[in-house]
Amino acid sequence: AAGVIQSPRHLIKEKRETATLKCYPIPRHDTVYWYQQGPGQDPQFLISFYEKMQSDKGSIPDRFSAQQFSDYHSELNMSSLELGDSALYFCASSPVGRGYTDTQYFGPGTRLTVL
Amino acid sequence: AQSVTQLDSHVSVSEGTPVLLRCNYSSSYSPSLFWYVQHPNKGLQLLLKYTSAATLVKGINGFEAEFKKSETSFHLTKPSAHMSDAAEYFCVVRPNQAGTALIFGKGTTLSVSS
Numbered sequence: 001a002a003g004v005i006q007s008p009r010h011l012i013k014e015k016r017e018t019a020t021l022k023c024y025p026i027p028r029h030d031t032v033y034w035y036q037q038g039p040g041q042d043p044q045f046l047i048s049f050y051e052k053m054q055s056d057k058g059s060i061p062d063r064f065s066a067q068q069f070s071d072y073h074s075e076l077n078m079s080s081l082e083l084g085d086s087a088l089y090f091c092a093s094s095p096v097g098r099g100y101t102d103t104q105y106f107g108p109g110t111r112l113t114v115l
Numbered sequence: 116a117q118s119v120t121q122l123d124s125h126v127s128v129s130e131g132t133p134v135l136l137r138c139n140y141s142s143s144y145s146p147s148l149f150w151y152v153q154h155p156n157k158g159l160q161l162l163l164k165y166t167s168a169a170t171l172v173k174g175i176n177g178f179e180a181e182f183k184k185s186e187t188s189f190h191l192t193k194p195s196a197h198m199s200d201a202a203e204y205f206c207v208v209r210p211n212q213a214g215t216a217l218i219f220g221k222g223t224t225l226s227v228s229s
Contacts, residue, residue, distance in 0.1 A: 031215070033215065033216070033217075035217075042205060042219035042220060042221050042222055043159070043205075043217075043219050044219075045216035045217060045218075048215045048216070050215075055215055056215040056216055058216050090158065090159060092159075092217075103149070103161060103164055104217060105161065106151070106158050106159035106160070106161075107158055108157065108158040109158050
């Protein structure tokens with residue numbers, strides 16, 4: 001079965017640089033979520049989109065922005081990177097509606113290292 | 116506020132013995148509860164979910180969990196551990212009345228020895 005695709009899988013950046021992470025949801029899933037998992041931490045919700053509109057917002061820094069495109073893929077843009085942004089970034093997707101009752105399926109994650 | 120508490124940060128078992136990973140939740144509403152597993156350097160895989168149907172939920176790889184409202188618990192069990200079960204396990208709640216975000220517990224590391 002098709003899964004959530006994230007690219008790149010690994011990314012190394014310098015402080016103050018920008019990064020763009022991409023997420024391709026499972027086909028026919030219209031809701032996308034982004035999570036950040038710091039070293040040894042549990043995943044923390046950043047933001048979600050339903051039908052290309054932001055549906056929920058968590059602890060996403062102002063330096064980060066995200067959007068969902070017409071083909072339902074999503075991009076997380078991160079600017080002025082800081083050392084503390086080093087983490088595993090997960091994208092998840094769910095099949096129907098605003099996601100209140102649907103399971104979220106996670107991608108393999110993008111490991112961002114900021115030097 | 117909704118939250119989950121995983122009562123053990125680390126559980127060690129021998130191969131072939133039962134597994135018990137404990138989770139308590141706090142929710143003002145009837146929540147959806149999940150267990151996810153994360154193997155080293157891998158993504159999060161759904162083990163099972165509870166969404167107000169049967170209180171005993173069966174998942175993949177022989178895992179199951181029982182929702183006990185009176186105890187606000189959702190413990191994960193497996194009758195016989197396998198070496199491949201060694202991983203990080205997250206108990207997760209989604210408060211149905213409050214947005215789409217999943218709220219993760221701090222995780223339990225399961226070690227399995229031969």
